[in-house]
Amino acid sequence: MIQPLNQNIDKDWFLEHHIMMHRIRAFEETAARANQDKLVLGAIHLSIGQEAIASGVCKNLMKEDFLLSTHRGHGHTLAKGADPEAMMLELLGRRGGICKGKGGSMHIADASVGMLGANGVVAANINIATGAAHAIKLKRETNISCCIFGDGAINRGPFLEGLNWSGVFNLPVLFVCENNGFASTTRTDAMTSGEGAAARARSMGITAIEVDGNDIVSVDEITREYIANIRNGNGPHLISFNTYRLHGHTASDPASYRPAAEVEAAWKEDPIERCSELLSRLGISREILNEHRKIALEEMERVYKTAKEAPWPSDDNAFSDVQDLGDPREGAF
């Protein structure tokens, strides 16, 4: 897709996006390999093809802003600033894992950068993110809360309850729907009445828009605009990004329920390639752009090697962080 070239675009900013998108892609490809190597034992959900949303949204968040994500949350977590090594250690369930080996892929989190957790239950993060925004408002703080969920989530109750709540209390929260076309392995369109996330949000008085989620420029611009509105006290906003899940629901799902031609066409809209194309037209050499992928792959290779060689967590970890009632192995606990 050839777009008119905006020469005023901040090249350095989008170079950083390009680097982040490649880091996410490389992390996901490495995680997929770790899955094939049978070193990631639990299910992992890859965000390959959806990197522009992760990078475009998270780069416009401050470290103090909260982020709640989904089971498909590696990219969001990385883009929010988490350390990929601690993430990979967690995926492999090893010592040094970001959740001490207790969460794995679907509960990946890094509270030190405001990332309060991926979630294994579809739509559950919507109310939690709304509540984090509620706390911000009560504490008169200036940060915001951001919730990224998939198109499947809009058919669960928390989507209605959380959005209504955010509107009622005029909360500083950005809802981001990654509409990748599939709710698990079923086409979302076939299971969704009406016009989808943005229309539903508007019906509740929430400013909402549908945007091409594979175009990093559009993602970045709309996110920045909406976040500025939210920071100015204008309440919740929702962006529904159209994208495509280039891999299956999980890393072990071949996604044979969709025609090869459809997937092939989707690859032509690969957000990273589209970003490369843009930067190339802005005068960045292909050599530099290709280097981004190489560096990202090397980084994740190192991360994987470290994770593979790391020991298991100590057994005591199974019994810590339950609640403030002492060691669960002792006495009544």
Place this chain on the structure above:
Amino acid sequence: MVKMTYAEAAKLALAEEMRRDPLVWAIGEDLGRGGVFGQYLGLLNEFGPERISDAPISESAIMGASVGAAMAGTRPVVEMRFADFALCAVDELINQAAKARYMLGGQVKVPMVIREPMGMWRSSAAQHSQSLESWYTHIPGLVVAVPSTPADNRGLLKTAIRSDDPVVYLEHKNIWGYEGDVPEDETLIPFGKGRLEKEGDDITIVSWSAQMHIAANAATLLQAEGISAELIDLRTLWPWDRQMVFDSVEKTGRLLITHESVSVGGFGAEIAATVAEQLFSVLKSPITRCAAPRVPISYAPPLEAKIRVSSEQIVEAARKSVAVSAGFK
């Protein structure tokens, strides 16, 4: 000591904690007008609508938003209106609140109190009368509190609000108006410490919540016929005061547990199993449970009465237990 009702004691505790800590706030349906049972009456005037906040009838959002608000540094006191309605927010409580701290490797805590008015009141049928306390004891990460007196309701609610973990706080609807002495200074009651309601030598009776008062009546009736019952009010079910129960059973050699909730899978079963495991050799008779039959709660008063566990039933069961004289092994 000051005389006040069970509801007033909880209101006092909440107000004291809200004055002490600006991060404590309450959220639920109809709180502005004082709550369904008047347990928030007057608090709006002192604390304003942000901290005594009305909520839409969205249990999953009330619970879920409170999880997020707790993670983000506040201390929500969540009002579920009826324990039965908390079932609309099971994912938010069980999958999210209870486990977030663990799943995230200790990176977050979820300090929230979930107030769930429970139990049989009068002709409220099966969706407004349940006692589901045993469910929550099964879930790692939750504290379960079941106060029976005004003093305990004040002291335990304060401890619950200060807890860094989610506390399922079950107040019994039938005793909102129950009056009792409450200490004038603020006394915090720790989790896991039972209360010896009455000393005795012949049989240990363990109970909690409103059923404790029915058990107390039974203990008085038993005393009149020469059976000396020791009555323990557990006050919290997780953690629960094993030591107090063990000490008592070692003395009496007999144990009866009574609760309003269904007997099958009730917390009485956990107590019975634990005592059987630990103190089998001191038992003089089989452990007895007096609890509800496994049927939904009825509407018509005579039908509802069939489901209640009466003092007379407890007396009868205690008599049988004591009648086993020389041990049953």
